[in-house]
Amino acid sequence: MSWVYLGIAVIFEIAVAISAGNANGFKNLKWTLLTLMSGAVATFFLSLALLTFDVGVGYAIWTSISGVGIVILGSLFFNQHLDWRKILGILVIIIGVVGLRITGAA
Template identity: 65%
Template structure:
Protein backbone atom coordinates (compact mmCIF):
# COMPACT_ATOMS: atom_id res chain seq x y z
CA UNK A 1 0.00 0.00 0.00
CA UNK A 2 2.92 2.34 0.67
CA UNK A 3 3.90 2.23 -3.02
CA UNK A 4 0.36 3.21 -3.98
CA UNK A 5 0.45 6.11 -1.53
CA UNK A 6 3.82 7.22 -2.88
CA UNK A 7 2.58 6.96 -6.47
CA UNK A 8 -0.48 9.09 -5.73
CA UNK A 9 1.76 11.61 -3.95
CA UNK A 10 4.00 11.78 -7.03
CA UNK A 11 1.06 12.39 -9.36
CA UNK A 12 -0.21 15.22 -7.20
CA UNK A 13 3.27 16.70 -6.83
CA UNK A 14 3.57 16.79 -10.62
CA UNK A 15 0.16 18.47 -10.70
CA UNK A 16 1.44 21.07 -8.21
CA UNK A 17 4.31 22.01 -10.48
CA UNK A 18 2.22 22.18 -13.64
CA UNK A 19 -0.60 24.10 -11.95
CA UNK A 20 1.82 26.52 -10.26
CA UNK A 21 3.14 27.44 -13.69
CA UNK A 22 -0.41 28.26 -14.76
CA UNK A 23 -1.24 30.13 -11.53
CA UNK A 24 0.68 33.20 -12.74
CA UNK A 25 2.18 34.02 -9.36
CA UNK A 26 -1.13 33.16 -7.68
CA UNK A 27 -3.00 35.78 -9.72
CA UNK A 28 -5.11 33.12 -11.46
CA UNK A 29 -7.47 31.93 -8.75
CA UNK A 30 -8.51 28.66 -10.39
CA UNK A 31 -4.95 27.45 -10.95
CA UNK A 32 -3.96 28.74 -7.52
CA UNK A 33 -6.67 26.58 -5.98
CA UNK A 34 -5.54 23.56 -8.03
CA UNK A 35 -1.95 24.20 -6.89
CA UNK A 36 -2.85 24.43 -3.21
CA UNK A 37 -5.24 21.46 -3.18
CA UNK A 38 -2.79 19.32 -5.12
CA UNK A 39 -0.02 20.27 -2.72
CA UNK A 40 -2.11 19.33 0.27
CA UNK A 41 -3.12 16.03 -1.33
CA UNK A 42 0.48 15.23 -2.30
CA UNK A 43 1.64 15.94 1.24
CA UNK A 44 -1.13 13.79 2.73
CA UNK A 45 -0.26 10.79 0.59
CA UNK A 46 3.46 11.29 1.14
CA UNK A 47 2.86 11.25 4.88
CA UNK A 48 0.94 7.98 4.49
CA UNK A 49 3.81 6.48 2.49
CA UNK A 50 6.30 7.61 5.13
CA UNK A 51 4.60 5.37 7.67
CA UNK A 52 6.51 2.55 5.93
CA UNK A 53 9.40 4.21 4.08
CA UNK A 54 12.33 5.77 5.87
CA UNK A 55 11.78 9.53 5.71
CA UNK A 56 14.93 10.23 3.71
CA UNK A 57 14.30 7.44 1.23
CA UNK A 58 10.59 8.20 0.80
CA UNK A 59 11.18 11.89 0.32
CA UNK A 60 14.03 11.26 -2.12
CA UNK A 61 11.87 8.88 -4.15
CA UNK A 62 8.96 11.34 -4.14
CA UNK A 63 10.95 14.35 -5.27
CA UNK A 64 13.08 12.53 -7.82
CA UNK A 65 10.26 10.64 -9.54
CA UNK A 66 8.12 13.79 -9.55
CA UNK A 67 11.05 15.77 -10.96
CA UNK A 68 11.43 13.32 -13.80
CA UNK A 69 7.70 13.47 -14.51
CA UNK A 70 7.71 17.26 -14.50
CA UNK A 71 10.70 17.41 -16.84
CA UNK A 72 9.20 14.94 -19.31
CA UNK A 73 5.74 16.52 -19.22
CA UNK A 74 7.27 19.98 -19.62
CA UNK A 75 8.86 18.77 -22.84
CA UNK A 76 5.72 17.03 -24.06
CA UNK A 77 3.10 19.61 -23.09
CA UNK A 78 4.97 22.91 -23.17
CA UNK A 79 7.64 22.34 -25.78
CA UNK A 80 10.46 22.74 -23.27
CA UNK A 81 13.82 21.47 -24.41
CA UNK A 82 14.80 17.95 -23.46
CA UNK A 83 18.41 17.67 -24.60
CA UNK A 84 21.00 14.99 -23.91
CA UNK A 85 22.11 16.68 -20.67
CA UNK A 86 18.61 16.52 -19.22
CA UNK A 87 18.24 12.94 -20.46
CA UNK A 88 21.54 12.07 -18.77
CA UNK A 89 20.31 13.72 -15.56
CA UNK A 90 17.10 11.68 -15.71
CA UNK A 91 19.16 8.50 -16.18
CA UNK A 92 21.29 9.39 -13.15
CA UNK A 93 18.18 10.03 -11.05
CA UNK A 94 16.64 6.72 -12.15
CA UNK A 95 19.88 4.97 -11.22
CA UNK A 96 19.74 6.60 -7.79
CA UNK A 97 16.10 5.61 -7.26
CA UNK A 98 16.88 2.01 -8.22
CA UNK A 99 19.85 2.11 -5.85
CA UNK A 100 17.63 3.29 -3.01
CA UNK A 101 15.15 0.52 -3.73
CA UNK A 102 17.89 -2.10 -3.86
CA UNK A 103 19.20 -0.90 -0.51
CA UNK A 104 16.23 -2.66 1.04
CA UNK A 105 14.34 0.49 2.01
CA UNK A 106 10.69 -0.49 2.35
Protein backbone atom coordinates in the same frame (compact mmCIF):
# COMPACT_ATOMS: atom_id res chain seq x y z
CA MET B 1 0.50 -0.27 -0.19
CA SER B 2 3.16 2.33 0.57
CA TRP B 3 4.27 2.28 -3.09
CA VAL B 4 0.69 3.03 -4.16
CA TYR B 5 0.56 5.96 -1.74
CA LEU B 6 3.89 7.19 -3.02
CA GLY B 7 2.68 6.90 -6.62
CA ILE B 8 -0.42 8.94 -5.83
CA ALA B 9 1.76 11.52 -4.08
CA VAL B 10 3.97 11.74 -7.18
CA ILE B 11 0.99 12.32 -9.48
CA PHE B 12 -0.31 15.12 -7.30
CA GLU B 13 3.16 16.65 -6.92
CA ILE B 14 3.42 16.81 -10.70
CA ALA B 15 0.00 18.49 -10.68
CA VAL B 16 1.37 21.02 -8.16
CA ALA B 17 4.20 21.99 -10.50
CA ILE B 18 1.96 22.28 -13.56
CA SER B 19 -0.66 24.26 -11.62
CA ALA B 20 1.90 26.56 -10.04
CA GLY B 21 3.37 27.23 -13.46
CA ASN B 22 -0.06 28.36 -14.66
CA ALA B 23 -1.00 30.28 -11.49
CA ASN B 24 0.87 33.37 -12.76
CA GLY B 25 2.43 34.18 -9.41
CA PHE B 26 -0.79 33.19 -7.64
CA LYS B 27 -2.71 35.85 -9.56
CA ASN B 28 -4.94 33.28 -11.29
CA LEU B 29 -7.37 32.06 -8.65
CA LYS B 30 -8.36 28.80 -10.38
CA TRP B 31 -4.76 27.64 -10.84
CA THR B 32 -3.78 28.89 -7.37
CA LEU B 33 -6.53 26.82 -5.75
CA LEU B 34 -5.56 23.80 -7.84
CA THR B 35 -1.93 24.25 -6.75
CA LEU B 36 -2.87 24.38 -3.07
CA MET B 37 -5.30 21.46 -3.25
CA SER B 38 -2.87 19.29 -5.21
CA GLY B 39 -0.14 20.12 -2.71
CA ALA B 40 -2.34 19.10 0.18
CA VAL B 41 -3.26 15.78 -1.44
CA ALA B 42 0.37 15.10 -2.40
CA THR B 43 1.52 15.78 1.14
CA PHE B 44 -1.22 13.62 2.63
CA PHE B 45 -0.30 10.59 0.50
CA LEU B 46 3.40 11.17 1.06
CA SER B 47 2.77 11.10 4.80
CA LEU B 48 0.99 7.75 4.41
CA ALA B 49 3.90 6.35 2.40
CA LEU B 50 6.35 7.58 5.03
CA LEU B 51 4.71 5.33 7.60
CA THR B 52 6.64 2.52 5.89
CA PHE B 53 9.55 4.25 4.12
CA ASP B 54 12.47 5.85 5.89
CA VAL B 55 11.72 9.58 5.72
CA GLY B 56 14.86 10.48 3.79
CA VAL B 57 14.49 7.65 1.31
CA GLY B 58 10.76 8.18 0.76
CA TYR B 59 11.17 11.91 0.30
CA ALA B 60 14.11 11.44 -2.07
CA ILE B 61 12.17 8.97 -4.21
CA TRP B 62 9.09 11.22 -4.20
CA THR B 63 10.93 14.35 -5.30
CA SER B 64 13.08 12.49 -7.83
CA ILE B 65 10.25 10.71 -9.60
CA SER B 66 8.14 13.88 -9.53
CA GLY B 67 10.98 15.89 -11.01
CA VAL B 68 11.51 13.41 -13.81
CA GLY B 69 7.79 13.38 -14.54
CA ILE B 70 7.66 17.17 -14.66
CA VAL B 71 10.61 17.37 -17.08
CA ILE B 72 9.09 14.72 -19.36
CA LEU B 73 5.63 16.32 -19.35
CA GLY B 74 7.19 19.72 -19.93
CA SER B 75 8.90 18.44 -23.05
CA LEU B 76 5.80 16.61 -24.31
CA PHE B 77 3.12 19.22 -23.66
CA PHE B 78 4.76 22.59 -22.95
CA ASN B 79 7.38 22.79 -25.71
CA GLN B 80 10.26 22.66 -23.22
CA HIS B 81 13.51 21.50 -24.76
CA LEU B 82 14.79 18.04 -23.77
CA ASP B 83 18.44 17.70 -24.74
CA TRP B 84 21.04 15.03 -24.01
CA ARG B 85 22.09 16.71 -20.74
CA LYS B 86 18.56 16.55 -19.36
CA ILE B 87 18.23 12.95 -20.50
CA LEU B 88 21.54 12.15 -18.79
CA GLY B 89 20.27 13.82 -15.62
CA ILE B 90 17.08 11.78 -15.74
CA LEU B 91 19.12 8.58 -16.11
CA VAL B 92 21.27 9.53 -13.12
CA ILE B 93 18.13 10.17 -11.06
CA ILE B 94 16.64 6.82 -12.08
CA ILE B 95 19.89 5.06 -11.13
CA GLY B 96 19.78 6.83 -7.76
CA VAL B 97 16.18 5.83 -7.11
CA VAL B 98 16.93 2.22 -8.04
CA GLY B 99 19.94 2.35 -5.72
CA LEU B 100 17.76 3.59 -2.87
CA ARG B 101 15.23 0.87 -3.59
CA ILE B 102 17.73 -1.96 -3.56
CA THR B 103 19.12 -0.80 -0.23
CA GLY B 104 15.87 -1.94 1.32
CA ALA B 105 13.53 1.05 1.16
CA ALA B 106 10.06 -0.29 1.98
